[in-house]
Amino acid sequence: MRLLCGVCFALTLSSPVLAAAQAPAAAQALPSTVAGIPVNYDESKTGTYTLPDPLKLNDGKPVRDAKTWTTKRRPEIVEIFETQQYGRAPGRPADESFDIFDKGTPALSGKAIRKQVMIYLTKDHSGPKINLLVYLPAAAKKPVPMLLSINFGAVSNAADDPGIRPSEIWDPKTNTRVPAPKGKGFGRVDVEPLLAAGFGFATFYYGDVDPDYASGFSNGIRARYLKPGQTAPAPDEWGAVSAWAWGMSRVEDYFETDKGIDAKRVAIHGVSRLGKTVMWAGAHDQRFAAVIASCSGEGGAALSHRDYGETVAHLVAPGRFPYQFAADYQKYGGFPDTAPMDANLLVALIAPRPLLLQTGDTDFWSDPKGEFLSAVAAGPVYKLLGKDPLDTDVWPAAGQPILHDLAYSMHSGGHGMVPTDLDVYIQFLTMHLHPER
Numbered sequence: 001m002r003l004l005c006g007v008c009f010a011l012t013l014s015s016p017v018l019a020a021a022q023a024p025a026a027a028q029a030l031p032s033t034v035a036g037i038p039v040n041y042d043e044s045k046t047g048t049y050t051l052p053d054p055l056k057l058n059d060g061k062p063v064r065d066a067k068t069w070t071t072k073r074r075p076e077i078v079e080i081f082e083t084q085q086y087g088r089a090p091g092r093p094a095d096e097s098f099d100i101f102d103k104g105t106p107a108l109s110g111k112a113i114r115k116q117v118m119i120y121l122t123k124d125h126s127g128p129k130i131n132l133l134v135y136l137p138a139a140a141k142k143p144v145p146m147l148l149s150i151n152f153g154a155v156s157n158a159a160d161d162p163g164i165r166p167s168e169i170w171d172p173k174t175n176t177r178v179p180a181p182k183g184k185g186f187g188r189v190d191v192e193p194l195l196a197a198g199f200g201f202a203t204f205y206y207g208d209v210d211p212d213y214a215s216g217f218s219n220g221i222r223a224r225y226l227k228p229g230q231t232a233p234a235p236d237e238w239g240a241v242s243a244w245a246w247g248m249s250r251v252e253d254y255f256e257t258d259k260g261i262d263a264k265r266v267a268i269h270g271v272s273r274l275g276k277t278v279m280w281a282g283a284h285d286q287r288f289a290a291v292i293a294s295c296s297g298e299g300g301a302a303l304s305h306r307d308y309g310e311t312v313a314h315l316v317a318p319g320r321f322p323y324q325f326a327a328d329y330q331k332y333g334g335f336p337d338t339a340p341m342d343a344n345l346l347v348a349l350i351a352p353r354p355l356l357l358q359t360g361d362t363d364f365w366s367d368p369k370g371e372f373l374s375a376v377a378a379g380p381v382y383k384l385l386g387k388d389p390l391d392t393d394v395w396p397a398a399g400q401p402i403l404h405d406l407a408y409s410m411h412s413g414g415h416g417m418v419p420t421d422l423d424v425y426i427q428f429l430t431m432h433l434h435p436e437r
């Protein structure tokens with residue numbers, strides 16, 4: 001794998017299937033079990049299931065209009081995901097503060113104005129803090145729309161720019177912060193094409209909010225919110241995905257204060273577990289104007305009722321990723337039929353805002369077809385709100401994106417992004433966020 005950062009080292013160790021999904025389809029030997037749990041890759045064995053209906057209230061009454069959706073059904077579904085999957089997070093911290101330590105420096109050969117901001121999340125500045133890197137198009141005369149991408153690696157690797165303050169990442173082996181090794185990280189987005197299209201770009205290292213390994217808990221933001229007597233969040237309180245999503249909302253808090261940024265036109269992006277993160281961030285925080293979730297898979301946009309690739313049981317198996325979710329989510333491992341939610345409801349929570357699900361045709365572990373079916377099943381909510389869903393239930397081939405308000409794009413290849421994905425992103429973002437050029 002071409003993964004260089006500390007967390008990606010952890011990914012390599014813990015994700016044999018992630019590695020397998022990067023090889024060409026024909027050459028792959030897909031593991032038949034992961035964590036001792038069988039994995040199905042046979043389309044004829046995905047099972048039969050009934051998905052939860054986004055347009056039926058908990059009391060069984062139908063949702064027939066936008067008002068009932070917005071005031072009743074949407075809050076019901078948010079609460080289900082909050083308590084049963086990702087875990088409740090606190091609100092905006094009273095002690096949040098912003099230190100703009102780089103106030104606007106010409107960068108990237110004059111194409112950008114760079115800003116760097118430390119977002120303090122706690123009163124005690126030695127606590128978790130987000131080191132935010134921002135580029136705005138140098139030519140911009142008005143507040144710009146943004147792509148905010150949550151990053152697996154250090155921001156010092158996010159662009160080839162010597163002016164970025166050197167930064168550190170967590171080392172899971174020593175549970176300490178170490179200088180970030182050089183190199184393009186997994187899921188890195190090229191800044192310059194976005195700037196040329198009239199967008200600003202911002203990014204931060206997800207570990208600034210919470211380390212991505214169970215034993216890192218005490219160093220993350222969640223540990224700062226434990227109530228007296230608690231040693232871990234309650235079963236319906238936040239896992240790491242919820243904490244990372246909360247961190248994205250804290251960045252939006254900053255955007256609302258920056259006159260160069262149009263905080264009402266902010267799209268969010270993340271890959272893999274960070275694809276799950278942006279699904280939840282966008283579903284929960286309606287200030288975000290659009291979402292691009294790359295290969296979010298199980299626990300993200302892929303259907304859990306469909307037994308294909310990773311399942312909830314694999315996700316929450318001991319030693320894998322239970323810490324990323326509310327403890328309550330574990331009860332659905334092996335029993336997706338008992339869950340009140342599935343990913344179609346998560347997709348629906350992003351409506352009426354634009355959502356692009358980007359997948360890869362050999363990323364079997366993430367179930368690209370399961371993401372498509374989830375979007376199909378959320379279509380009626382987009383329609384009810386006057387927006388354009390996928391308008392088909394025929395799974396498109398790789399390289400044939402459907403770019404409506406609800407959008408789906410599958411590249412030819414494995415887990416993560418390939419270079420052509422950014423072209424699709426820019427097309428999608430331009431359609432919906434209308435940059436001035």
Ligand code: GCU
Binds near residue numbers: 018271272295297315
């Ligand atoms: C593992 C995990 C996935 C996750 C991925 C990633 O493969 O099983 O659910 O999306 O890691 O974050 O890269």
